[in-house]
Structure formats: C-alpha cells, structure tokens
Amino acid sequence: MTQPFGLVAVIVCDSVGCGNAPDADDFGDLGANTIGHVVERTGARLPELARLGAESIPGVPRLTDRPVGATHGARGRMFSRSPAKDTMVGHWELMGVVADQAFPTFPNGFPAEVIRDFGQRSGRGVLGNKPASGTEILVELGARHVESGDLIVYTSGDSVFQIAAHTDIVPLDELYRICGDAREMLTGSLGVGRVIARPFDGPPGNFERRASDRRDYALTPVRPTALDHLRSAGIETHAVGKIQDIFGGQGISTYEKSRNNSDGIERTVAALRTRRAPCIFTNLVDFDSSFGHRNDPVGYGRALEEFDSRLPELLSALPDDGLLLITADHGNDPTWPGTDHTREAVPIIAAGRNVAAGNLGDRACFGDLAATILDNFEIAEPVEGESFLAALTGSDSAGD
Numbered sequence: 001m002t003q004p005f006g007l008v009a010v011i012v013c014d015s016v017g018c019g020n021a022p023d024a025d026d027f028g029d030l031g032a033n034t035i036g037h038v039v040e041r042t043g044a045r046l047p048e049l050a051r052l053g054a055e056s057i058p059g060v061p062r063l064t065d066r067p068v069g070a071t072h073g074a075r076g077r078m079f080s081r082s083p084a085k086d087t088m089v090g091h092w093e094l095m096g097v098v099a100d101q102a103f104p105t106f107p108n109g110f111p112a113e114v115i116r117d118f119g120q121r122s123g124r125g126v127l128g129n130k131p132a133s134g135t136e137i138l139v140e141l142g143a144r145h146v147e148s149g150d151l152i153v154y155t156s157g158d159s160v161f162q163i164a165a166h167t168d169i170v171p172l173d174e175l176y177r178i179c180g181d182a183r184e185m186l187t188g189s190l191g192v193g194r195v196i197a198r199p200f201d202g203p204p205g206n207f208e209r210r211a212s213d214r215r216d217y218a219l220t221p222v223r224p225t226a227l228d229h230l231r232s233a234g235i236e237t238h239a240v241g242k243i244q245d246i247f248g249g250q251g252i253s254t255y256e257k258s259r260n261n262s263d264g265i266e267r268t269v270a271a272l273r274t275r276r277a278p279c280i281f282t283n284l285v286d287f288d289s290s291f292g293h294r295n296d297p298v299g300y301g302r303a304l305e306e307f308d309s310r311l312p313e314l315l316s317a318l319p320d321d322g323l324l325l326i327t328a329d330h331g332n333d334p335t336w337p338g339t340d341h342t343r344e345a346v347p348i349i350a351a352g353r354n355v356a357a358g359n360l361g362d363r364a365c366f367g368d369l370a371a372t373i374l375d376n377f378e379i380a381e382p383v384e385g386e387s388f389l390a391a392l393t394g395s396d397s398a399g400d
Contacts, residue, residue, distance in 0.1 A: 004354065004393045005376050006321035009272060009280040010369065011314075012091065012243075013307065015288035017331025017344025018059035018077055024343045027085060032333040032342035034292070035304070036061050041335055042301030048311035049349070052326075056359065057347050073351040074392055076360025078327065078368060081384070085341045086158045087288075088193040088218060090329030091246045095225035096370030096383025103159030103193040103219075107131055110161065110190075115153070117185060122178045124170075125150035131157070133293065133339060134198060134209060138164065143204040145169065151178070152198075156293075157340030159193035161186055167201045167210065175199055176215055183217040194218045194245075211289075212259045216245030226370035227251025229381040230279055238277035240267045242285055253277060261286040261303060265310045272317035279373065292332025293339045300334050315351060323352045323376070323392065325369060356394030363388065 019033025038044060039061045046054070046063040053071035054060050082089040084102035092099060109129040110118075119126050125148060127141045132154040141152050145166060152164035161182055165175050179197045186192050195217040202208045221228075227237050228251040236253040241264045244255035254277065258264035261284045268282045284307065291300035318324050331344030348360060348369065367385025374380075375387035390396040 003376060003378060004389065005323035005352065007272070007275060007278050007280070007319050008323045008325065008373050008376060009268065009318065010094070010282065010325045010327070010373075011268065012094065012281075012283045013287055013326065013328050014087070014283055014285045015292045015330060015332035015341065016304070016328040016347070017333070017342060018057055018347050019331070019344050020059045020077075021079060021343045021345050027343035029085075029331070029336070029343040032331055032336045032344055033059055034300075034331040034333045034342065034344060035059070035347075037333055037335040038297050038300045038304065039063065041297045044301035044304050046304055046308040048308045052311075052349050052351055053357065054347060054349060058362075059345060060347065070357075072355075072357050073349055074355055074358045074360050075347065075349045076363060076388075077345040078348050078363040078366050079345050080330070080343075081365045081367075084159075085330045085343045086193060087329055088159075088246055090366065091243070091283075092221050092225065093366035093384070094327065094329065094369050095221075095227055095247075095251075096367040096374075096385055097221050097223050097225050098365065098367060098384045100222060103191065104189065105157065105159050106155050106192075107157075109155070110153070114186070114190060118153070118182055121181045121185065122151060124178075127152045128154045131155050134162070134164070135294070138200060138207045138209070142166070142200070142207045146204065157338070160196055161192045161194070162196045162198050164198040164200060166207075167199050167213075170199075172199060172213060179215065179217050191219060212257060214242075216242060218246055218248045220248040220250045224381070225251055226374050226383055227279075227281070229374055229379050229383070230377065232381070233377065233379050235279060235377055235379075236277040237279045237281060238271055239281050240264055240271065241283035243281050243283050246283070261307065262310075265307070265314065269313055269317045272314070272319065272322065275319060278377070288332050288341075292334050292341075295334045295339060297334040318352055320353050323350060323355060325350055325372075327366075327369060329366075350392050355392050358391055358394075360388050360391055
C-alpha cells in the first residue's frame, strides 16, 4: 500500500479526557469526566468538534444547540494501559511505549536526605518541600524566597520535583543548571518523572510565573518510541510546546516552545503551511496547567471554545494529503475533588481531506495512535498498539 498521508500532525489537548476509563475506580476517579463536566457546568459550545463527530464519542456530551448534519472525520476513544495518569506516561504511550511502572510520587514531600543533598549541590536553602499548587505556593513562600534566596521546592500528584525561583534572585541560567543537577541526582527509586524549572517575576503580592521560560528535565523513554522509529527511517519530526521536554529531546528533529494554547496553535498552523516536517507533534498545555489543576471549569470551557474556534484555521492549513489527529494524554476534571489528573479515556479524532468518516470505536491502548503513524509511513518497527489506518482510508469495514 502506498503512503496514504504525506504529513501527519498530532495535537494533544492536554488533559481533555472523556471519562469512563475501565480502571478509573482503581485511581479513585470513578465518575470523573473532564469534557463532560466542563461542558455541563459552563455551557461551552464546540460546534467544530461536533462537525468532526465528537458528540458520538462515549462520554462526550452535546456540544452545540444547532443540528450538525452530516459529520466528517473519524472518531473514537482510547484507553490507557499504563499504570499511571501523568503527562509523561500518557505521551509515551501515545508514541507506543507503555510504562512498566508508575514513577514515584511524594505526597509527604521529598526525603530529608534528598533535600539535604539538593541544598549542597545548589548552594542554596530550601523552602516548601511539599505538594502544592504552583500559584498558591508563590503566595505562601514567594516573599520569603525573595528575602532569603532559598529555593522553593514542591511536588504534586504527579511525579515531579519542581523548583520555583524569582528571576531577579536566581537568574535563569543558574536555575536551569540547578535543575540539571537535580535531574542527575534523582535516579533509581527516587527517579521522578520530571524536574521542572518554574521561574517567576514581579513584586510581592503580584508574582507571575514565566510560563514561556519553564523547562522540564524528563527521564527519557524506557524503549524506542514511534518518534525514534520515524527518525531512524529518515522521517523528520517537529515538536511544538513541551513535547521536546517530555521526551527529553529523544526522537525530535526540531522543536519550538510555545507561550500558551493560542501561540501553540499559531505555531502549528505555520508548521502545517510550510510542511515543516512529515510528522508534527503539538501539546496544548493550558487546559491542564491553567485550568484543570486550578479547579477552574469556566476557564477550561473558554479554552475549549477557543480551540474549537481555531479548528477551521488548522484544517485550512493542513495540506491536501495531511492527517490531523486530535487526542489527549489523561484527564484533569476541574470539577473533581483535588487538583490532580484524573484517570479517563481520551478522545481520538482524525480529520483531513482524504480521511474516511466513521467510528474508530474503543481502542485498548493509547499506542494505537503510534501504530497508525508508523503504518502510514510504512515503518514496521514494533510499538505497543494496533493501527487504525485502514479505517481512516476506508479500506476496512469501519463506519457509522
């Protein structure tokens, strides 16, 4: 079979789950449904997603008050096989690597010996050392940090070692060096998924996180991902947003950071119009970081509406032989107790001029997306997942 799509673009709407994960109860998340509860709570209208058939995905509510008519695109939902619900394992699985085990989390803060070693390496004291909201901990400890020069260290329900510092007190290059040292230190049983640099600026009482200067120092995938297989086959990959950080640069040919969802969409549109690479991989993080973790369904609803309004622009920029795949990496229901990710199924929506409309059904692994991409580029390297390429090209019996 000749290559059906000359360009494949993946957009991860970070945390936009659709509920109903078979093992949700094991994670304490039975009943969580990010898109369902956000739409129900806010009345957000998402007509473009409805036109792509998203309303037929189990767990997705009514998205528009007007009749949609015939839908275009293929859609379904995917379940995770990974033993965790964090960003890294979600993205790894999307690229065909199911994590062997969950990364360690630290609900009571990091062990005293870790903090002691970190302080010796950084040459600075430590404030915090507990799970916290990234904005609330600046309110609590930001002024003390400015006065003392001590670093703010905190974690969350994810496997993360986060270091916050004011750019007037700790210059960016020093903060990045400190984070790199922490990454080297945190290995083995203490091997957190990500060390994250969290710079901020502004005066006390009005501190602002500098999202564009955030940097993630992630463990690299435990096995080759679809991105690695693409590059080995001579197919370039281009990353937008925090994809470069999530994969530790592994399998990424070129990349560009983004300031927010809008900027990420603009950069993706530009990459599509210029055919920057045959495989483009984008993460839109605001859903998760700005609204899910902050229990803000209203803001989440607005972000969904903004993304929906930009879909025509994305589809217009998609080349005639292009395939756009829209999905998520986990849930983060802002109406759910707590501020952590939620175990949910994720939608998978495929669009493009040559995509056959139809129902992709329930996919047993996020890695089905990776298998589909490799199948399209005729790469036979193994990943965990099963291709649904035949359904996208109309060469099997899938349909409504």
